[in-house]
Amino acid sequence: MSRLVTGSHDTQIQNDDDRERSRRLSQQGNTPPAEIEGYSIVRCLGTGAYGTVWLAREDHTGRMVAVKFYPHQRGLNWSMLSREVEKLAAVYTSHHIVRLLDVGWNAEPPYFVMEYVENGSLGNFLTRGYLSVDEAVRIVREICNALIDAYGAGVLHCDLKPDNVLLDRQMHARLCDFGQARMSHEHSPALGTLYYMAPEQADLDALPDAKWDVYAVGALFYHLLTGSPPHRSEATQQQLECAETLDERLKVYQKIISSSGVPTSHRKVKGVDGRLADIIDRCLNAVPAERFPNAQGIRDALDRRDRIKSQRPLLILGVLAPILLMGAMIPIFTKAMNDNLQSALDQITDRALESDALSARLQAAALDHELRDRLEELEDILTDRELAETLETALERNSNELVSEVVQHATPPQSIPPRWLQLLDAAWERSKASNKAHGRKLDTSWFLNDRFGTQIWRREFSDLTLGKNFSYRDYFHGRGEDYSRDKIPKDIAPLDKPNVCNAYKSTTTGLQTVALSVPVMNSKGVVIGVLARSVHLGDLQERMGRLIREPDADNVERVIAIVEARDNTHYRLLDHPYLTEDVVHAAEESNKDAKLFETLFIDESTVRAIQAAQVQDRAAEVRLKIYSDPIGRLPDLGSAVYQGEWLAAMAPVSDIGWMVIVQERRQAALSPVEDVAARAKRQTWLSVLTTAIALMAIIWSFVWRAYSRGL
Template sequence: MNPDQTHPQNPNDQRHAKQLSLPSSALPEIPGYQPLRLLGQGAYGRVWLAVDLNTRRPVAIKQFLHGDRQNLEALGREIQLLAKMSAGRNIVQVLKVGWDQSPPFYVMEYMENGSLEDWLQQDQDIPIKDVVRLVREIAEGLSFAHGKGILHCDLKPANVLLDHSRQARLADFGQARLAGDQASSLGTLFYMSPDQADLQSTPDATWDVYSLGAVAYRLLVGQPPYRSEQSAQSLKSAKTVPEQLSTYRRMIQETRRPRLHHQRRGVDKQLAHIVDRCLSANANDRFQNVEQVLVALDSRDQSRTRRPLYLVGLAGPVLLLLLMLMFSSRSRNVAVEQSEQSVVQRAMESNRFAAQYAARTLEAELVNLFRVVEDESQREELRSHMILCREAASRDLSLQSTQVDRAREIEKLKRLDERLQLERYLQRRIDVLAVRRGPAASLVNSLFVNEGSGVNWGFVFADPEEGKSANSPVGQNFAYRSYF
């Protein structure tokens, strides 16, 4: 069963389509154009590839072979809708109409790369960046059409054509309806929403939103949502169109929402959520128009652009610790030098060898202490806690603003769950140091962490009782300190 299957025709329609499908042995004569070959045919007629004899430009000509009143009305409606969208960048353009010809026809742009369905038949693994681009281009085309008061009502890969650069262009508005039109319009199985499959329903923009989500799902997964051998067989078993539509609605409303797109490599949570919301069985839970889909895509792009900034935010505290280590190293060298000089002087007065031993012992203790600082600054768990604190502070606090009560913001920071988790982590680390670091542990009396701008986020003592009596530096800015 082709994934682009439309709903079954009744016997009369089938006989009519069969007659139209009989092969044509001769190219038609169309004034001003030279037909080259048949591109396709359907219920209304045939589409030919032709050349404009004046410009030598390749064009597509849709020729209506049965000029009865119903077909002519359908032709007229489709041409009028396409004419209203003549300025749409993502919509196939009508170039000429031959009303007075027999049979009547209209000329439109020729899309040399065929349809999106053709591409999917050739390549099931379209890159994610191309999927997002195509979904955006289709949404922009729908947005333009909706702005003109036109609902497509039959969006599917076969009705999305690709120009020379493979940009999406909407085509085939044969099932389209004007906004406010009360006449129902059936789309294609597995692409139309369950509410569109109700013959009593009124056309709505959310129909096209659902179909857009179904096309996006097909691009990501390779098959439309809800399609399986079992579901296809259930629909095929229906004896009448109303029975089939009822089965289709029930299938979508009662079956678990499709999740295969979440498993596609490279699909981020925001993109998966956009597809999920488009495919909501309840129309009220979908995006209410395609403009909202475009806004969601823009928001996703902005989030991906900001992602490197988060990495910079992660590097900030690490760089701070490295700077502190560098300045502390310089202080250590000075301290060691001064200690050695002092010891040497005393050794000259008493015992030179004892003084040298004391100096080496002090140096070893300082080296051990700074090794502790360096090791702690490189722990991944510390970085993770710093990232969580930064995100929570950005979301819930305004410490950098001059328009807020700073004391109140500091109190909120002290109660922030992510910051408390950071302090609990620091307390665990200082306890571990007391057990594992040997002689250097006695020198580690406290641990504190400042974020990139100098604001203190955590402060703990080796002795918890000492911490209770000390004034908390949390929320204070220490950027003025020389070590910072």
């Protein structure tokens, strides 16, 4: 066995022979090394390098005890047995240290008997998680008490770690394992456990010092709070494992501690205040002179922290009591008035929002009817048997051939077009005639895309789009967004149900446009194409103008707009009284129309209110007591009239992702009641303030006198 220094109290390091003995001891199973008169062995509690610990029952009293055997195998080091017994005997009177009960010096093998502590080691307890701050402080205080008792008997522990702290039935800490302990007058080294050992202790020539235990208390405290001892990481473990000799490993350990500085993870633990963190930092200081002198210093610091904490409620009372008193007085004087005023405000707000909601429902229903008519017209066209069969046959052909036919019959000299082209042109002509008969503006375009997204027919004819692929458009796939041309999903497919797409900038006209599209299916119900009609937003506004700007019957000045719900988090204005045809066309001509519409998103607070109202039903109405009009954020002078707060009601337009907003000035609706409320509140505050000042002076005088006595 290797020795670090010479003398009668050498610190011994486990070598290969020792480890072999430990292995054989662990294989002894449930057979105790010997029977002890007066005790009945129950079971093995643990096995170490130099002995085994067994649970036993004292025959006369039935008390459970722990027996540590030192087998005579491969040269028992009697100095270790005598050293541990010596230290346990010295601290026998301490209630915070496991007590020595009996010693069998002449037994074969020798043993000593000590108290059995029911809940095992703190190390085992920590494998189930770290402790709360209050529990950690309590256990550290008890450990300090144990160390103070040991110091009183002239004993330094020198190997404090979670495994050497036992927890009794009441979960109180009891210090144990004094195998590395030293008397205060001894001058032989004692190596502790890595990550709990003070850096200066990791020296084969070091002399025992109470500040070693101070560092270990800090490391254990840190472990209790964070779940791991300070400085332990995969990197430091690798550094230590790479050391070939004990001396090299100790030097690596010292370098890790000195170069890493005091760790900070404990400061991030909830409930760890600055004073407690400072105590741990001082314990873990790499410079011994900067630490507490001993465990008594740690306990004194914890006691000071407790006293300061106990005085904190008094200080808080001095600050909060006047505030709470004043807060309690205000409701006493104002509750009745506020209840009445709030009731009046709520009634006016509810009546205004009810009227706005009715208008929003009517406008949404009218707009939904208009859009549904357009979609149903497309669906009705596709119910024509001849057209359906002709399109099914045509769409089985190569798209280039179909495009060529459209181009051929769009320019003179013109021959008789194929039947599929005749039928589509006839349907488009009938729709134009119907629009004219009802005084509605014509659609911007009609077009047909094959199942791959290629446009194979368009009216009016345009070579800018014919033959081009538009599979990235929402009107083709119906997924609620337009993709980038170079980032089209691989699984893109034509839509399988009618759809009102997101607004987009037309390739042909360069204007903001909305398309209504329906799937074209073959006789087996498989989608083989998409038929759509488009309309400029400006034209939609004009077509809806009669609905949007018609005066209300109650003569309330209202603003009615249309918003597009791109998804559940982004809502963009599509139509608004500010967005007149002149404004939109002016933006289009300067190529700023896309940028204009991209800025008209409803703010996040309104979006959250919409989400809350529609959490169970996306088709539910939304009523907002405070609404901010996106138009009011524009820098244009004409948009200033839409700034400020509004009352607003929103009604969904069926399931197409649009909502109609009806809004009115909040101030105009509530100003009569708010004027009365303002006058009443001024009078109330004057009376409350006068009374509060007098009472606050009385409270502060009592608090100051009580705090002064506590100091």
